[in-house]
Amino acid sequence: MNHAMASITKKDIKSHGLTDEEYGRILEILGGRIPNIVELGIFSVMWSEHCSYKSSKKWLKTLPTSAPWVICGPGENAGVIDIGQGLAAIFKMESHNHPSYIEPYQGAATGVGGILRDVFTMGARPIANMNALRFGSTEHHKTRHLVSGVIAGIGDYGNCVGVPTVGGEINFHSSYDGNILVNAMTVGVANKNNIFYSAASGSGNPVVYVGSKTGRDGIHGATMASAEFGDDAEEKRPTVQVGDPFTEKLLIEACLELMATDTIVAIQDMGAAGLTSSSFEMASKGRVGVELYMNKVPTREKGMTPYEIMLSESQERMLMVLQPGKEDIARRIFDKWELDFAVIGTLTDTGRMVLKLHDDTVADLPIDPLAQASPEYDRPWVPTLKQPALAAKDVKVICWTNALKILMGCPDLASRRWVWEQYDHMVMADTAQRPGGNAAVVRLHKSNRALAITTDCTPRYVNADPFEGSKQAVAESWRNITAVGGKPMAITDNLNFGNPEKPEIMGQIVEAIKGIGAACNELGYPVISGNVSLYNETDGNPILPTPAIGGVGLIDNIDNMATLAFKKADDAILLIGHKEEMEGWLGQSLYLREICNREDGAPPPVDLAYEKSVGDFIRNLILAGRISACHDLSDGGLLIALTEMALAGNIGCTLFEIQGYQHSFLFGEDQGRYVVTAKENDVNSLHKEATQLGIPIQKVGSTGGNSVAIGTKKVELTTLRSLNENWFPSYMTGKD
């Protein structure tokens, strides 16, 4: 090979994140030939944890991924489901954890950009962005800086591209001090007969590059994201990419315009590992060869080497295979949108990836062997030690009024208004339920139907019991969609864990995937896309295991949807799904953490069959117009849910005096429960119907007044509102 560079050293192999065993495999594939540095770089990113899923693949295969309405499951840029009337919903959630810790603004912004591209690459117009964020302790000196950068980055990117950011979740916990989590989700809608895939086909077809020029940014991003942080995190800043949402907006419009013509054979965005992984994956999936000319790639600066061009992670770029002779149709559209357009290669029938710089061959790799030899590890794992359940009698009792005030103003329950007011959550004029409810509701344009979207995970449950905790994350997602009246359709999962080479972390991964699988199977709620982020550790300290679940459901008639706000005074408040034997689950509850300063006990178990029957009952009541407000019970339990409903409607409530343990009844976090309001004169028939189905139902009080009251004690809504609303802005301005 003419362009052979200096020979590979041991240091090169290590700095590319490859093990000796993996390097041996490379030599085998190349028939003993020593790879050059370009080829080594390609192996390195293709076999990185980030691109190859080598530690998790074995277990991911066990997840349920099909249902009659699933059009495309995991493996493509995003998952696709049929939502009727000729439409498909396309969605995925993806992490940008490592870059966001190093450079919060750009890290988070490019996370949003990347997931948007995964969705519109498939032919969908993005209609909503969501996110799931985890930050370190509020005491940690970097937390404010990281929160402020991440929120601004997510907001600025989404606001500029004009896709509403309709919700998300945020937790604070010291385990994320050195590894924050930024998981971004995009939901798009496409014509179900016009979905685009990434498998290339047709020897001789032109390979086309569109979007931004290639620069020297983000080289080795995928490798960086596949390793732990030490004290050198700052030095990794150059591996973070820089986003340009304006170009992304043009790219969305240009791609959708081109997709309306019959021109594209295959299309793939350039995400992690840039041109390398996009070209490689397109060729590999289509079982064809590809020849690329490095000198034809539009570059931002002169003198970029093939190595830099292939490994750059510059943003807002796409790779397409066009039908032969249709280049001009495409070129005209990209000219109109003032984006770069270049034919940079052709498909071949050699089964090889050949890179040329002018007449020199700078890399020549067999595609199939490289893909098939992609490492897959069955890493050793040990199950997480289970903790005993806590009895309510063993947990300290404080007056409920104080507990309520503490919890409503605590970092994990305080209002997120400070955050979502920085997101344009209304652009596209279809947001029917804004952030702050059970799930966001986005209308399908020019129709009466809508999608309900939610992101959920309770990492403290998963940490205590990965199997039960992960079941809970899926169940809570299902419950949130149910609580607005939606039919839960499918999920995307974003699995964030520590170093899989440690058996206890691998155990969390294995049990979490088993838990997700169990819940998805029982609830008929398949996984259609996802992402795995490992090595979230700094100096050996792992994050709480965080399998974030992004759920999507369908609302057939938006006029029937439910919201959580109390609507009027004198409605009956009904607690549904609370079994008589439930004394109130305080293990791993927020009450335990915030009031008793304890993080122990088993998390609340989820009875999936029961979950489904209660949820189906609730959804039927919503669709029948029988209930005026609905909220699922989760963090903080019954009294927190009621207070959120009261604040949303600015109408108070009075509960009956409580028999038995007050703290566990009011703040326990038992699963499969909802609280609803209904007309007083419908209570008897609701009671009868629920009882016939074996679903527990009890009236716990009525709406009305300006406070949350139990018997003679009460807390004014104005007090609760200021505690709940003030925490975030005060914290961010350093006044807490």
Next chain:
Amino acid sequence: MKAAVIVFPGSNCDRDIAVALEKSMGKVPKMVWHRDTELPNLDLIVVPGGFSYGDYLRSGAMAAYSPIMKDIKLKAEAGVRVLGICNGFQILTETGLLPGVLMRNRDLKFICRDVHLQVTNNTSAFTSGYKAGEVIRIPVAHHEGNYFADEKTLKALEDESRIAFRYCDENGKVNDCANVNGSQHNIAGVFNKSKTVLGMMPHPERLADDQLGGTGGRAMFDGLVEALA
């Protein structure tokens, strides 16, 4: 009424305003690409919200030099109604069709929330659907909406009743608490001298539909259709 919506690279409320106009007009407005140089005969030109040219250089600064702007200025001088919303308002101030500038919000953050507006002047085609002094609720969504002009300009705006909307509380009180972005005189929207050009930061097109939680913006479009039919 014949209406057109101008589309710049980076516009992102063009579809939203088209949908809102269609509801009141009964037909789809014409979408005009910024590189066109001539507009047909029209009653209303809308410069929509978004991030034209990514807000690079300064919000609205580059779009003000798009080819279509020359004809928009000519049409505006001839009395065709021009409505600039959000980034559209920024573009109209950059072209000089409206006085003042939109600076970064007082708290330096992007802000998306419903605000209350006092309809300060209802004698224009844009505001004829409202009662004078009426309080309406529609959202803002901007990073640069903090209206600034020199004393002389502000005095002229006040004296000539050219302030269309002011930020107020839900009871119609115009005070600093209700001033969402720090605008001088709580200004949310201003007219040109002849009240044929309106620029406003809030988005009437986003709350013109019950399913989205409000219809505060609807009367603007109904009023325009009635005035310009």
